[in-house]
Amino acid sequence: MNVRVRFAPSPTGFLHIGGARTALFNWLYARHTGGTFVLRVEDTDVARNTQQATDIILDGLRWLGLDWDEGPVTSDPKGPSKGDCGPYYQSQRKEFYARHVRELIDKGCAYSSEGAIKFRMQREAVIISDLVVGEVRRELTDREQVDPDFVIVRSDGEPVFHLVNVLDDMDMKITHVIRGEDHLSNTAKHIALFKAFGVEPPQYAHIPLILNPDGTKMSKRDQGASLQSYIDDGYAPDAVINYLCLLGWSPKENREKLPIQEIIQLFDLPQVLRHNARFDIDKLHWLDGEYIREMCAERFRDLGVQALARAGFNIGNYSPEYITAAMATCNGKIKRFGDLAAYGGFYFTEEVKLDSAVIATDFTPESKARLAVLRNAYAQLADFTAPLLETTLKSVAKEQLKIKPGLLIHPTRMALTGSTVGPSLYHLIEILGKGRTLKRLDVALT
RNA sequence: GACCCUAUCGUCUAGCGGUUAGGACACUGCCCUUUCACGGCGGUAGCAGGGGUUCGAGUCCCCUUAGGGUCGCCA
Numbered sequence: 001m002n003v004r005v006r007f008a009p010s011p012t013g014f015l016h017i018g019g020a021r022t023a024l025f026n027w028l029y030a031r032h033t034g035g036t037f038v039l040r041v042e043d044t045d046v047a048r049n050t051q052q053a054t055d056i057i058l059d060g061l062r063w064l065g066l067d068w069d070e071g072p073v074t075s076d077p078k079g080p081s082k083g084d085c086g087p088y089y090q091s092q093r094k095e096f097y098a099r100h101v102r103e104l105i106d107k108g109c110a111y112s113s114e115g116a117i118k119f120r121m122q123r124e125a126v127i128i129s130d131l132v133v134g135e136v137r138r139e140l141t142d143r144e145q146v147d148p149d150f151v152i153v154r155s156d157g158e159p160v161f162h163l164v165n166v167l168d169d170m171d172m173k174i175t176h177v178i179r180g181e182d183h184l185s186n187t188a189k190h191i192a193l194f195k196a197f198g199v200e201p202p203q204y205a206h207i208p209l210i211l212n213p214d215g216t217k218m219s220k221r222d223q224g225a226s227l228q229s230y231i232d233d234g235y236a237p238d239a240v241i242n243y244l245c246l247l248g249w250s251p252k253e254n255r256e257k258l259p260i261q262e263i264i265q266l267f268d269l270p271q272v273l274r275h276n277a278r279f280d281i282d283k284l285h286w287l288d289g290e291y292i293r294e295m296c297a298e299r300f301r302d303l304g305v306q307a308l309a310r311a312g313f314n315i316g317n318y319s320p321e322y323i324t325a326a327m328a329t330c331n332g333k334i335k336r337f338g339d340l341a342a343y344g345g346f347y348f349t350e351e352v353k354l355d356s357a358v359i360a361t362d363f364t365p366e367s368k369a370r371l372a373v374l375r376n377a378y379a380q381l382a383d384f385t386a387p388l389l390e391t392t393l394k395s396v397a398k399e400q401l402k403i404k405p406g407l408l409i410h411p412t413r414m415a416l417t418g419s420t421v422g423p424s425l426y427h428l429i430e431i432l433g434k435g436r437t438l439k440r441l442d443v444a445l446t
Numbered sequence: 447g448a449c450c451c452u453a454u455c456g457u458c459u460a461g462c463g464g465u466u467a468g469g470a471c472a473c474u475g476c477c478c479u480u481u482c483a484c485g486g487c488g489g490u491a492g493c494a495g496g497g498g499u500u501c502g503a504g505u506c507c508c509c510u511u512a513g514g515g516u517c518g519c520c521a
Contacts, residue, residue, distance in 0.1 A: 010521050042521065116519050133451065141517045142448040154519040161521045185450055185516035206451085208514090213457075215513065243458095246470090250459055254469040273459085275452045276514055283458065283471040293484075333483050343482085390480085409480045421482040 003035025004175045007061075007068070008165065010042045011053035015060035015227040017279065018180060018210040018218060021244045025207055026178045027066045028245075028267040038083065038172055039071030043091045044164060051075040060227045064237050065260075070172075085172040090164055097159045100167055100197070101152065109196040115155030119163075119193065121148040126188035131176070131205040131269040138188040150189060162186065166193040174202050178269070181206040181276075205269045208248045208276045215278060224281060234307045234337025235284065239291040243284045247277040257290050289335030301327040304344075307337035313348045322347075325431045329423035343422060347431065352418040352440055367411045368445055370401050374408060375441040384434045386426040393426070415444035 007023040009015070030037035041057070043049040054075035061068070070083025077089035087093055101117060104110035110119050121144075128136040140148055152163040169177060184206045194201040212218045218225050230240050242257060250273075251258055251266050258266075292300065304327045308315050315323060326347040334343050346352055354363075363371075377396050381388060393412070397405040413425055416437060422428060429437050 008521095012521085045520075114519090118519095128450095136450065138516095139449055141450090143517055144449080150517095151519050156519075158519085160519070165521085180515090181451065182515050188450095208452080211514075217514070246458060248458095252460065254460070256458090256470050273452095277459090278457060280457045280471065286471055289483085335483085393480090406480060413481065417481095419481085423482085425480055 001175060003030060003033040004038060004173055005030050005035060005178055006038035006040050006169070006172060006174050007066075008040040008042050008168070009057050010045070011049045011057055012220075013050075013053045013056060014220065014225075015057050016218075016220070016225055017227055017230075017244075018225075020060065020064060020227045020240075021210060021247060022178065022180055022207065023061060023066050024064065024241060024244050025249075025267075025272070027068075028264055029176065029178060029205075029269060030069070031264045032267050035175075036069045037067075038085070038174070039068035039088065040168060040172065041072060041077070041089045042161070042164070043077060043089055044158060044161070049091075051077075056228070060231075063231060064227075064241055090168065093164070093168070096171065097164055097167060101159065101163070104152070104196060107196065110152060113149075113151075116151045117153035118149040119152045119189075119196070121150060121189065122192055123148050126191050128184070128187045128191065128204060130184070130187075131203055132272045133181075133184065133206055133274055136184065138185060152193075162189050162193065166190050166197075169202060170194065170197060170199050176203045176205060176269075178205045178207060181208055205272070207272055208274060210247055211276050211278045213278050213280065218279065224279060230284075232310075232338070234303075234310075234340065235288045236291045236295075236303070236337075239288040240284065242291070243287050246283075247279070248273045257287060285335050292334065292336070293332045295331070297324075297328055297331060300331045303337055304330065304340050307340045308345065308348060311341035311345070313341065313345060315348050318348060322431065329427050329431065333423060342419070346417040346419070346422070347428075350436075352416065352443070354414070354418055354444065358414060358418075362411050362414045363444055367407070370397075370403070370408055371411055371415065371441060372445055373400055374412060375438065375445065378434070378441070379438055381434070384430060384437075386424075386430045389429050390426040411444070412441075416440050 005026040007019075007026050009019055009023075027037050029035070039061070041054055043054065052075075054072075058072070058075055070085060071081060071088045073080045073082060077087070077091050081088050101110065104119065105117070108120070110117050112118075123140060125137050125139045128138055130136060150162065151160055153159050187204055187206070191201045210218055212222050220226075224230075227240075238260065241260060242263070245251075245263050245267070246256065249267065249271060251263065295303070301324055305315055305323065318326075326344060330340060330344040334340055374393060374396050377392050378384075378389070381392060393408060394405050397403050397408045401408065409425060410420070413422060414420065416429065416432060432440075
């Protein structure tokens with residue numbers, strides 16, 4: 001059987017991290033089985049859905065590297081698409097829905113009620129055979145006992161989610177519906193709808209939800225709910241993907257970090273866990289650091305430059321060689337690119353900001369006197385390279401000042417970078433160059 | 447209120463009747479070290495509770511409790 005799965009987001013203006021994982025699991029299953037990954041945009045709510053909102057979805061999926069085999073090419077509902085089951089925007093499928101609603105009415109499966117059209121739902125329990133959860137016998141709730149029928153077309157003529165979702169899955173020949181567990185109860189309605197159309201329902205796989213760290217449902221407004229926040233904080237997409245895979249699924253054998261190709265190979269639906277998982281930002285942070293550390297110098301530099309540009313640095317003012325060298329000293333030291341500005345931003349600003357508290361503690365008259373000695377020693381160096389900078393500093397400390405190098409190292413770092421943490425001191429000085437180094441030392445000495 | 451799902455360290459998980467209950471993140475002790483980070487060696491911490499089944503239960507069954515989801519003219 002040719003597997004066909006789909007991700008069917010509604011353009012609400014942001015891509016939920018849980019939605020991103022649903023997309024990921026669909027994508028993984030498609031890639032694992034050699035099937036087809038379809039993207040369908042459920043833009044039935046005209047008032048709320050804008051092209052801009054759709055771009056957020058498309059760009060988010062692209063950022064994650066989740067390419068779709070069928071679906072829209074642009075955020076324009078009337079624009080081009082790939083695949084034979086289009087249009088892939090629900091706003092463009094009105095005729096199709098209307099036709100099938102008539103079919104339901106003709107069959108006696110649906111009827112008008114107060115201007116809306118309702119589906120005649122069965123009263124018996126529905127058996128849902130789920131690849132993840134197992135067999136579920138879904139009984140009617142007390143309210144449903146009173147009226148099991150549900151609206152499929154609103155009184156304003158707009159078809160509702162349950163109907164269009166089923167109709168499109170049917171039309172797009174979706175074989176496996178992989179979605180959040182919040183849809184499990186609704187699946188009874190969907191199965192009944194499929195039956196009414198005389199079509200065999202797809203296989204279902206309801207995956208557990210991603211919860212907040214405190215165990216509550218992660219809603220739009222919660223911290224970290226939007227994929228955009230991870231993009232903004234400078235996480236690497238492959239790290240985010242890897243982390244998301246670890247929520248509700250395990251590669252076993254005590255493995256945590258593994259390449260996407262291997263995940264594709266190992267991933268399968270029956271092994272997906274049944275219980276919800278809390279989002280652990282600390283672990284993502286760690287994983288991201290692992291990915292960043294293994295980046296080649298070029299990728300690190302390029303992503304670093306992007307992050308600094310986002311943070312407002314004018315890196316265009318510096319030479320490519322300078323940028324490359326500066327970035328090389330930060331490579332492997334940060335855990336996410338959002339931290340780069342604080343870590344290596346001093347390379348790209350002409351004035352180091354020293355707060356008054358630091359000046360009071362680090363630049364006492366005593367330490368200033370020591371710094372002045374170092375400044376003069378450095379001023380006489382013709383060769384401003386790391387090994388010489390190191391031996392010079394150490395000899396100034398030990399032989400001239402008779403102190404431990406650390407007492408000189410720390411104020412020097414503070415004067416040059418404005419921070420107690422940062423890249424290797426001597427390499428940083430070499431890159432900064434004699435001009436900037438002396439200038440910054442002078443500023444600290446005043 | 448009803449219906450559905452779920453339950454191993456704080457968190458993510460391995461475990462699929464017999465284990466000293468393993469790993470990772472986080473936290474933490476020591477070592478390394480010019481900072482930070484990395485790395486190395488340790489440590490704290492878990493089977494929600496109660497009944498069964500069984501020679502034997504984290505693993506199977508039931509109940510309770512707790513958490514999550516659903517019951518919309520939202521998706």
